[in-house]
Amino acid sequence: MKQIDQIVVIMVAAVAGATLLFFLPKGADWALANLPWVPWDGPLKLLIASEQMLSRWGVAALGALLGVLTGVLIIHDEPVVTISSSELLVCKGDKRHRFARAQVNTVGIVNGHLVIRDHSNVELLYVKIDQRSKIEAALRARDWPQL
Numbered sequence: 001m002k003q004i005d006q007i008v009v010i011m012v013a014a015v016a017g018a019t020l021l022f023f024l025p026k027g028a029d030w031a032l033a034n035l036p037w038v039p040w041d042g043p044l045k046l047l048i049a050s051e052q053m054l055s056r057w058g059v060a061a062l063g064a065l066l067g068v069l070t071g072v073l074i075i076h077d078e079p080v081v082t083i084s085s086s087e088l089l090v091c092k093g094d095k096r097h098r099f100a101r102a103q104v105n106t107v108g109i110v111n112g113h114l115v116i117r118d119h120s121n122v123e124l125l126y127v128k129i130d131q132r133s134k135i136e137a138a139l140r141a142r143d144w145p146q147l
Contacts (some may be wrong), residue, residue, distance in 0.1 A: 001078045001130060010071035017067025022060040025051040079127050081114065083138040090114065090127060097125055101144070108147030109136060115147060 001009075038044065051059050079092035088107065090097045105119045106139040109132050116125040129135060141145065 010117025
């Protein structure tokens, strides 16, 4: 994911979180007053009480912070592919997959997923990626065998 895309994801998540927590206490107050069957009435009462302690803008700021954290988690889940002439490294979250060139028979992108197969045609890795053209160009530039 490009840096501008990462910034947009974090900003949208922050605005969504702030907006949600700005309007949610009033909606929760209305729901508790007018609907006898409201689920999770305990957390809704806690949300209403937090608005009384922090003000609406304080609760919205808390929502923005939660939105930023959510955006960071979304970005962190994006796989990072590093391609050299001798190995291919795919990092997604805390998981790292390293493949030596001798292990790999073919590598390519199928339906938006990076597919790596060994010499027995066994699939070693199948992971969704976003930067298809950039990865394909790097594979071609370093002469990796294509699917």
